[in-house]
Amino acid sequence: MDIVVTKTEYPLPLDVLEERIGYRFADRGLLLRAVTHSSYSNENRELDMACNERLEFFGDSILSLIVSEYLFRGNRSMREGELTRLRASLVCENALASYAEKIGLGEFLYLGHGEDRGNGRHRKSIISDAYEALLAAIYIDDETRGGDGKGAVAGFLLPYVKDELSHIGKSTDYFDYKTLLQQVIQQAEGERLEYIVTGESGPDHDKTFVVEARLNSNVIGHGKGRSKRAAEQDAAKEALELFGVDANE
Numbered sequence: 001m002d003i004v005v006t007k008t009e010y011p012l013p014l015d016v017l018e019e020r021i022g023y024r025f026a027d028r029g030l031l032l033r034a035v036t037h038s039s040y041s042n043e044n045r046e047l048d049m050a051c052n053e054r055l056e057f058f059g060d061s062i063l064s065l066i067v068s069e070y071l072f073r074g075n076r077s078m079r080e081g082e083l084t085r086l087r088a089s090l091v092c093e094n095a096l097a098s099y100a101e102k103i104g105l106g107e108f109l110y111l112g113h114g115e116d117r118g119n120g121r122h123r124k125s126i127i128s129d130a131y132e133a134l135l136a137a138i139y140i141d142d143e144t145r146g147g148d149g150k151g152a153v154a155g156f157l158l159p160y161v162k163d164e165l166s167h168i169g170k171s172t173d174y175f176d177y178k179t180l181l182q183q184v185i186q187q188a189e190g191e192r193l194e195y196i197v198t199g200e201s202g203p204d205h206d207k208t209f210v211v212e213a214r215l216n217s218n219v220i221g222h223g224k225g226r227s228k229r230a231a232e233q234d235a236a237k238e239a240l241e242l243f244g245v246d247a248n249e
Helices: 014-021 028-034 038-043 053-074 080-091 093-102 113-117 124-144 150-165 177-185 228-242
Strands: 193-201 208-215 218-225
Touching: 014 028, 028 053, 028 124, 038 113, 053 080, 053 124, 053 150, 080 093, 080 150, 080 177, 093 124, 093 150, 124 150, 124 228, 177 193, 177 228, 193 228, 208 228, 218 228
Parallel strands: none
Antiparallel strands: 193 208, 208 218
16 A cells, blocks of 8 residues: 655645545645645745645544444444544554555645755654545545545545554554543543643754643643644653553553
8 A cells, every 4th residue: 555656856746646545636626725734825825825724623523433433333342442542543643644654645745845844744743634634625525526525535544544453552652642541530520631832842844842731730741742742642641650550551
């Protein structure tokens, strides 16, 4: 399923991306929006090109629905907690970045100069967000053709999910510490868990984020990462250790 890219002029043409994902868009503008990063939109305001953030928001929900339904129907003996943890492993940033790399999605992205020079085409936070935006674009485009949206997305997405399932458990990189921490916190009523960004450093194309996990305003974990998501995961992992929970069991 991996794609070998030999051309070095980016972004690559969108019709090549359509070939790779096996879907032809009726509205090519949707696909263009899905691969347009906010850094490009901000640097090229005269082009009036919308970035992919809104599509990413919608794609996140579509992703969760399709993966949840697939796991629910295919694992009838699994309990709710097991399904939740497995789903989290399949939709986390690392997993999405893996799906995106398999189609060479980064090679099609419209990035600002800083992001492009800073290896943004391979940064997990960027390509995972773009992958979610791509799912939303497929869904919306299929609906305009009279489809239900979900079927077209599932046809594209599930082969990658199934492949990822075969690797789950061989590495702890995909573990979702935030989901497990939330499960621990929910055992007591009225508890409020939040993640607060307390610092960030570095240029836009190479930032490091510092995050605190707070329970009822009390700090229970600190985290650092190249994206806010990664920093939150790191903070949640430290918080679980505070509660005496071995997240890798």
